Amino acid sequence: MRVGLCIPNFGKNLSREGVLSSALEAERLGYDSIWVTDHVAIGASHPYPYGRTYEALTTLSYLAGKTESIKLGTSVIVTPLRNAVLVAKQIATLDVLTEGRLIVGIGAGWEPTEFRAMGADFRSRGRLLDEQLKLIKALWSGKAPDFVGEFHKVVGVLFSPAPHTSNGPPVWVGGNSERAVRRALELADGWHFTGIPADELTERMTLVRSRARDGFVVSGRITVRLGPQFKSEEVRAGSGERRYVLGGKASSVADELSRLIRLGLQYPVVYLGDLEQDELLVKMREFINEVVLSIS
Numbered sequence: 001m002r003v004g005l006c007i008p009n010f011g012k013n014l015s016r017e018g019v020l021s022s023a024l025e026a027e028r029l030g031y032d033s034i035w036v037t038d039h040v041a042i043g044a045s046h047p048y049p050y051g052r053t054y055e056a057l058t059t060l061s062y063l064a065g066k067t068e069s070i071k072l073g074t075s076v077i078v079t080p081l082r083n084a085v086l087v088a089k090q091i092a093t094l095d096v097l098t099e100g101r102l103i104v105g106i107g108a109g110w111e112p113t114e115f116r117a118m119g120a121d122f123r124s125r126g127r128l129l130d131e132q133l134k135l136i137k138a139l140w141s142g143k144a145p146d147f148v149g150e151f152h153k154v155v156g157v158l159f160s161p162a163p164h165t166s167n168g169p170p171v172w173v174g175g176n177s178e179r180a181v182r183r184a185l186e187l188a189d190g191w192h193f194t195g196i197p198a199d200e201l202t203e204r205m206t207l208v209r210s211r212a213r214d215g216f217v218v219s220g221r222i223t224v225r226l227g228p229q230f231k232s233e234e235v236r237a238g239s240g241e242r243r244y245v246l247g248g249k250a251s252s253v254a255d256e257l258s259r260l261i262r263l264g265l266q267y268p269v270v271y272l273g274d275l276e277q278d279e280l281l282v283k284m285r286e287f288i289n290e291v292v293l294s295i296s
Contacts, residue, residue, distance in 0.1 A: 001261075001296050004033035004073055004269035005284065006221065007063075010053040011274035018277040019054065023063045025281050026070060029288045033071035033103060035221070035269050036060050038078050043113025046238045049274055057090050064098045072098060075221050075269060076105035076174035076192060080125040081118045084132040085154060088139040095163035102165070105192045105219075106133065107174030110239035126179065127151075133171065133187040140168030172219055176200060176241055181207050190217030190267075195243035197234060198263060205264035219267035220260065222246060224253055226272065226283050226291075232256050250290035258295055 005026045008018050023034050038056040060072050072094070079087055095102045108129045109115065115122040131149045138145045139154070142162035147154045163169055172192040173184035181204050184191035191208065193201070201220075208218060223245045230247030237243045246256045257268060272283045 001292055002032040002267055003288075003292055004035050004071070004219075004267065005031045006035045006037065006075060006269060006271035007059075008274065008280065009036045009056065009059045010039065011049040012052070013274055013276050013280075014052045014054065015277070018280065019059060019063070020066060021277055022280055022284065023067055023070070025284055027067050029284060031070065031284075031288070032267075033073050033269070034063065034067075035073040035075040035105070036063075037075055039111075039114065040081060041114055041117040042111055043117075045113070046111060050238075057087075057094070061094060064094060064101070069101070071101050071103055073103040073269070074105045075194075076107035076172075078109035078114075079106050079132045079136075080109055080128045081115060081120050084135050084152065085139065085159075087132075088136040089159070091136075091169065092140060092159075092161070092163040095165055095169050096161055098164075100164040100169065102163075102169040104169050104171045105174050106171055106188070107192075108180070124151075130183060130187065133173075133183070136171070137168060137187075170217070172217060174221075176204075178204065178207065185211045185213075185216070189215065190219055192219040192221065192269075194221045194241075195223055195237070195245065196220065197242050197244040198259065200242070201260065201263050201265070208264065217266055218264050219269060220265050221269045221271060222257070222260070223271045223273070224287065224291075226250060226253060226286055250286060251294070253287075254291045254294045257291065261295070 007022045026034050036056040036059045039050040039053045042050045108125045112122040138147045139159045170189040172190035173188045174192045176193050176196045225247035232247050235243050246253050
């Protein structure tokens with residue numbers, strides 16, 4: 001089973017050493033990918049865990065030069081906060097320099113204060129994201145990218161070099177809503193949910209199975225708390241959405257993860273919690289050796 005790891009580029013234990021050591025250990029242990037989280041200037045009403053965050057693409061660039069073969073993912077880049085042409089260039093450059101190791105998670109965002117700080121319109125973020133996905137793909141095509149839309153006019157420019165990966169690295173749309181799934185099916189190569197409860201996943205998978213193209217990937221970012229003192233439970237995210245957290249002994253987590261796989265999850269990306277560096281490395285080994293291998 002391929003599985004990714006969210007590295008700690010945010011939280012109370014944020015440090016250069018923690019980011020680097022977890023990335024290197026993930027590669028050594030056989031994780032398929034490492035993932036960074038994107039926030040730039042989140043509202044002060046949401047201080048934890050994203051109040052302290054290393055910028056996502058900068059962090060990924062640093063880790064690209066420190067690792068050899070592990071894939072590199074974004075969970076997820078909030079492109080409506082950003083200039084889409086610049087994001088397309090940054091990702092294309094990374095894809096060339098890493099010889100095709102990127103998986104690009106892209107999402108609409110959820111925190112209005114951050115949008116105001118970045119000079120972006122929160123209310124139009126969905127329409128903007130739809131157009132950005134089309135524009136980014138056009139820029140990655142390797143052709144002269146004339147593109148005119150509601151928000152963008154990109155005419156008479158050169159965009160080179162194209163990404164290493166033909167037509168660009170895979171793009172997975174983040175989000176738990178039906179709209180996010182439809183956006184992924186229409187405009188992307190996969191869907192990347194976050195901690196979606198089983199009843200919602202079942203509902204979304206009905207739509208995926210009715211419309212997915214060959215090769216479409218269902219990925220999920222899942223919080224896992226390993227230890228007998230924990231249990232699986234439903235919580236509320238800062239956005240107000242329902243989240244399901246897996247918790248307990250390795251055998252219990254394996255059972256819960258297997259259930260999600262039976263429902264349609266193909267590519268888990270795990271977040272093992274805001275842990276001190278040494279404890280995180282221990283939990284990374286435990287997850288691979290006692291959860292993943294028991295499922296495989």
